[in-house]
Amino acid sequence: MIDGIGDDGLWFRIETTSAAAAARRGAERLAAQLQLGEQRTADLAIVVAELTSNLVKHADEGVLLLRPVRAEGQAGVELIAIDAGPGMADLVGSSRDGHSTAGTLGIGLGAIVRQASWFDAHSVPGRGTVLVVQVWPAGRQPAPGWAGGLVRPLTGETVSGDGFAVRIRDGRHQLLVCDGLGHGPLAAAATRAAVQAFHTAPAAPPAAIVEHLHRSLTHTRGAALAVAELDRSAGIVRYCGLGNIAGALVDEAGGRRGFVSLPGIAGHQRRTVREYDYPFDPGSIVVMHSDGVADRWQLANYPGLSSRAPLVLAAAVLRDAGVRRDDACVLAARAA
Incomplete structure (x- = not known):
């Protein structure tokens, strides 16, 4: 802070x-x-x-x-x-x-x-x-990021129980979206623990990362979370989720293919952890969000948005589909 x-x-x-x-x-x-x-x-x-x-x-x-x-x-x-x-x-x-x-x-x-x-x-x-x-400081010219996200707390709260993280570890491009159970400081603490565990986890596929996060959150109230990995050389998105995190692959024409998350609460309840593979084409975009964002948005309603930076896309989705009665988080990443 x-x-x-x-x-x-x-x-x-x-x-x-x-x-x-x-x-x-x-x-x-x-x-x-x-x-x-x-x-x-x-x-x-x-x-x-x-x-x-x-x-x-x-x-x-x-x-x-x-x-x-x-x-x-x-x-x-x-x-x-x-x-x-x-x-x-x-x-x-x-x-x-x-x-x-x-x-x-x-x-x-x-x-x-x-x-x-x-x-x-x-x-x-x-x-x-x-x-x-x-x-940025004088002389620094950053390149546009391959992923971008933002978080907004529930109206009236100063902290959000939702969060996200992005990392590249041993060539693996990986994403995390997390929704700490409930709202307020305890939910935020669960999400902080998940983000820290994600950043320190060994390089591994999403299912192994989710197992690691599950073990790391036992001291918290728990969270819904999902991890995605964009394997650009293989043209595959690997995805593993527990709880109500939404994920989708959006093509350049605006078509969507939703990802599967299984029931559970990381840190407390998880009957099974399973990873799913989804093929993608160059130019596709991965979008993940918490349940504080209604799953009603359509990229086809935003001419030209697919060519903008992932953070711009995430902000537009949050504006139009985010709900005020819940914490909200949107994360977008470009597959190519």
Whole structure:
């Protein structure tokens, strides 16, 4: 945790200028703790100001997620702006200085792109916009990740019982989604234990990882969880789940094939652990989520989303299918 902001991040509901100011102060505190540097902290402040200004002026149900992001011994700041506003038909055109849809100067998106170390976005008229921005120390240019996810706590809670993790171990590209039993701190503790055990587990297929997690959670209240492995050379997704974690393979045309999870609670009850293999084509996407996300989303409803970064896809699914009465987590990964 960094100055009150853990790796899951801190959500801001951006409806007023005071909320926008709170988000900017939070970003500056996080930048100071991460030693982002004076110039990049100033650049970050510009990004936050433009993102929040857009949310206040143009968005419906606009929210901003602020969190640290790490790679290869360095840390940066990641911002994810999500809204259900009017959207933009021409996102590329809207990022050019001087473009405006509401009588403003139209420099917001252009300024964001210039200050960002990495930027990606998706927008559909009438459905809203997702913007993802990373600001890293000077000289660092991160590549888009092969997987990305986000977590949102139940309304009224400060911590989420849901979580995810991603790792590459001995060439194995593996994903974890976990839903700690119940809500609040005890559920979050179960998920933290699962994430830690996942990161320290030996390189092994998903079924062996799930067995390891089951043994590692006996001191907690338990969790539903699933592990997926993307074997790109074999063209196979290996999947093993216990409990109500949903997983699916989505092709470029938007077709979905659901994964099988067996009944059980990792750490307490598991009648059997079984791994299933699913063939995939290049360009397919694996999407996993907790039961805090309704399984009603269809990628075909989001033109162009399959070509965006996995994190952008995960954020769009969370926005449209996440439920407020439960913790929610979405994780997406590109199969190729």
